Amino acid sequence: MKKWLFMLLTVILGFGLAGCSDSDTTSGNTKDEKVEITYGFWDKKQVPAIEEIITLFNEKNPNIKVKTELTPYGQYFQKLETAATGGALPDVMWMNGAHVEQYAEGKVILPLSELAKEDNFSLENYPESLIDLYTVNGKVYGIPKDFDTTGLWYNKKIFDEAGVPYPDETWDWAKLKEVAAKLTNKDKGIWGYAATMGNQGGYYDFIWQNGGYIISEDGKSVGFDQPEAIEALKYNISFIKEGLSPTQAQMTETAASELFASGKVAMMFDGPWMVPEYKQNPDLDVAVVPKGKQRAVAIHGLSNVIAANTKHKDAAWKFVQFLGSKEAAEVFAKTGTVIPAYNGTQEAWIQAVPTLNLQAYIDGVEYSVPLPSVKSTGEIWQYEIDVLKKAWSEEESVEEAVKELTKKANEALSKK
Incomplete structure (x- = not known):
């Protein structure tokens, strides 16, 4: 988000909040008064679990109605920017690590540390890395919801028909290429692997596996133009050049996940957010990702945050606490929707879909690398896409490409 936008947001929210009394910002919190709060998120696959959680929440809080607002991820943050300038943000919303610093410093979302302290809401119930991810200038702005790593999904039927053993922990880059070549069948319209252009669960993983980096430790430069990154990107794109993967145009026209689910792609990297969809196909399973010079996968997690200009702060905070509870985590776990962040509920998530090797995602935590999170992460991500x-x-x-990307990304970092 550009600097001018946050200056504008700060002014708007500053005037808006200054004009509200305590009763304004916490209205709807008397025992008998009914209020409605909105909950913004982007993943339609999680709607059933979210609706169940809202039902459970209403059993304990019948006076708080929760209205959901589903927005596709591609438009989600653009919609939030527009809503923020118009004072129409959802009361509670999903936030990712790439944007939290921007929204916190722009005073678009509320710090939750003091609220948690006042209500004895323990932040130790979540992985420390996730709390750190949503901590800005010493204050926690988001309550962790879930986390994810990367797995290598594969189609057992295609493997069986080709007489090729399934992927396992011994696989490396060479093996992935070798098997992709064996499974590619132009007559049947089957590609061995989908070389998607995504960073998380894609070229970030390959760059880290090859000993490279995305953002330097001092946060002043990116590593896209370094030899390790260039080699990793070339390896990824080589699947397309060699005809082992759909082209970028083909994966733009039809999502790689759709090609995979329909049996047109034998293997692809993907996250646990696809479990609700992939579990419906008995031909699919997941293994740990192949290794390069070393093992590495991205780890990230979403959190629930509260809009700074909410008119129902107490109601919103009650809902965020429930979203961060063990009870809510168990709903996500049993549906296999996402890996819940609440400590101790991950095993239930694994057991929720016993037909899939979901342990692969938990194994990935051991060698995971946090998804980069700086103030200009969102801007850099857009440059990566472009x-x-x-x-x-x-x-x-x-x-x-990396020469241009490095120049633009380093300029974005220098603004900090």
């Missing part, structure tokens, strides 16, 4: 698609579509060489 620039790297030229390399994925073979309009430019990897070297040309």
Whole structure:
């Protein structure tokens, strides 16, 4: 989000909050008064679990009605920007690590540390790395909801028909390429692997596996133009060049996940958020990702945050506490929707879909790398999309693309 936008948001919210009395910001909190709060999120696959959680919440809080607002991820943060300037943000909403610093410093979301302290709401119920991810200038702004790593999904039927053993922990980059070549069948319209252009669960993992980095430790530069990153990106794109993966245009027209689910792709990297969909197909399973020079996968997690200009702060905080409870985590766990962040509920998530090797995602935590999170992460991600698609579509060489990307990303980092 650009600097001018946050200056504007700060002014708008500053005037808005200054004009509200305590009763305004916490209205709807008397025992008998009914209020309605909105809950914004982006994943339609999680709707059944969310609706069940809201039902459980209403059993304990009948005077608080929760209205859901589902927005596709591609439009989610753009919609939040528009809503923030118009004072129409959802009371409670999903937040990711890439945007939390921007929204916190822009005073768009409320710090929750003091609220948690006042209500003895323990932040130790979640992985420390997730609490750290949503801590800005010493204050916690989000209550962890879930976390995710990466797995190698594969189609057992395609493997069986080709007489190829399933993936396991011994696989490396060479093995992935070798098997992708064996499983590619142009006559049947089957590709061995989908080389998607996503960063999490995609080229970030490959760069880390090859000993590279995304953002330097001092936060002043990116590593896309370094030899390790260039080699990793070339390896990823080589599947497309060799005809082992759908092209970028084909994966834009039809999502790689759809091609995989329909049996047109034999293998692809994907996250646990796809379990609700993939579990419906008995031909699919998941293994740990292949290793490069070392093992590495991205780890990230979502949190629930509260809009700074909410008119129902207490009601919103009650709902956020319930969303962060063991009870809510168990709902997500039993539906296999996502890996719940609440400590001790991950095993229930694994057992929720015993037909899948979901342990692969938990194993990934051991060698996981936190998804980069700086104030300009969102801006850098957009540059990645705009620039790297030229390399994925073979309009430019990897070297040309990363030169442009590095220049733009480093300029974004320098603004901090």
